[in-house]
Amino acid sequence: MGTVGIREVAALAGVSVSTVSNVLNRPERVGAASAARVRAAIETLGYVPNLPARQLRGVRSGTIGMAVFNTAIPFFNQVIFGAETVAERAGLSVMVGNSYESVARQARHLANFEQYRVDGVLVTPVTHDLSAMHRLHQRGVPVVLLDARDDAGDFDSVWLDDVGGGRLATEHLIAIGRTRIWFVGGPLGVRQNADRLAGCREAVAAAGGATLTVREGDGVGLRVGRETGDRIAAMPAGERPDGVFAASDMEAIGLMQSLLRAGLRIPGDVAIVGYDDSDFAANTSVPLSSVRQPALAMGQSAAELLIERLANADSAVKQIAFDPELIERESSGGGSV
Known part of the structure; x- marks a missing residue:
């Protein structure tokens, strides 16, 4: 056509x-x-308005688009920095859009990237639905999924084994003697949160003798953690959880703040494990155990895949999976790291 x-x-x-x-x-x-x-x-x-006159057909823009889940999460700031570092070396600039957990915002960012004729797109999908990415691909815009796997194998992707990460965190809590486990995180429609919970469920089921309660939040961040902490602090001691796996460090830190303010001991009364191992994790009042994601390396790898795709559109699809690593600190009885 x-x-x-x-x-x-x-x-x-x-x-x-x-x-x-x-x-x-x-x-x-x-x-x-x-x-x-x-x-x-x-x-x-499939018409796309060609906004900048200089971006004529067949001429590269020198820009790639990057739509991330939520820049309020420190993990994504490191991911962006990693991608920008690689892009700069290749003479490319990066146009960043913050989806802020919204499908509608993500769609607007992708539409804007297409209108400005970016050379390719890095995107952290808000949900499992990849139809918007398929439309871009069908219109000739290379797409690399970041912090998300593509089970169908249609897109290059860079992701962390979040099921393994959830399992790792929960196995650690059970290994230190915790039996009343809570998972705190959400929304569970987000693939990363759902996978972390799936790993948590696997660990509890395999252990025997442990119970799991799921507290789904309506967002990501300190507020969700604080509200959950207030709820736990108000419970009778014999009913409250003795181990909590939070789906992000920010939720874990908010939880910790509420519990300490209520006079509970960490990890004596409640052991906590977060996720991301952000810069904040080692510097909280009780250093936070956390599942480490190599954010910088993930951003760099995603940008490298996109640049390879721009150079060879017909090359085989590549998927790069990173393994999670548990960093044990005082919030779950480990040493400070």
């Missing part, structure tokens, strides 16, 4: 070229029915 332009969109929608232009630039001037026909035609034809 040849290049799809505004005239083709107008013809399919049964409107004038000026109407299509108004839908794109001044939508308030177009009636709802006409606008709907234009948007349907754009989707059917």
Whole structure:
């Protein structure tokens, strides 16, 4: 198929070229029915407005797009830095979009990347649904999944074994004698959280004699941890958990703050293990045990895969899996690291 332009969109929608232009630039001037026909035609034809005039067909933009899950999580700041380091060496700049756990925000970032004709895209999918990434791929935009695996093998990807990480954290809590285990994290619609919980369930099931309670949060961060900590502190001592696996360091730190404020001992009353091993983990009031993710290396590897894909679009799909590592500190009875 040849290049799809505004005239083709107008013809399919049964409107004038000026109407299509108004839908794109001044939508308030177009009636709802006409606008709907234009948007349907754009989707059917795969038309992408070419915003910067310098980005003509066949000319590289020198920019890659990067849509990450949530920059409030320290892990993703390191991932971005790793990708930028590799991109700079290749003469590329990085346009970053923060999806902030929202499918709609992620979709807007991907649409913007396409409009600005980025050379390729790094993306941490918010959900298991990869249809938006497939649309980019079908339109000739290389996509590499970051912190997510592609079970179908359609995309290059870089990911951590989060099931293994969840299992590792929970096995450690059980090994130090904890039997009332809580998993704190969410939303569970996010693949990483669901996988960490799956590993946690596996460890509890294999151990025997331990119980698991799942506390799904409605977001990521200190607030979720603090609210959970307040709930635990209000429980009778014989009913509260004696071991908590938090799906991120920020949730673990918020949990720790609430428990210490209530006078509970860590790890005496409640042992805690987080996830990410962010810079904060070793510097909390009680140094936090955490599952380490090699964020910098993951960002670098993802950018390298994308640059390889730009150089050879027909090369075999590559998937790079990193193994988790448990860093034991005082929050679960280990030494400070």
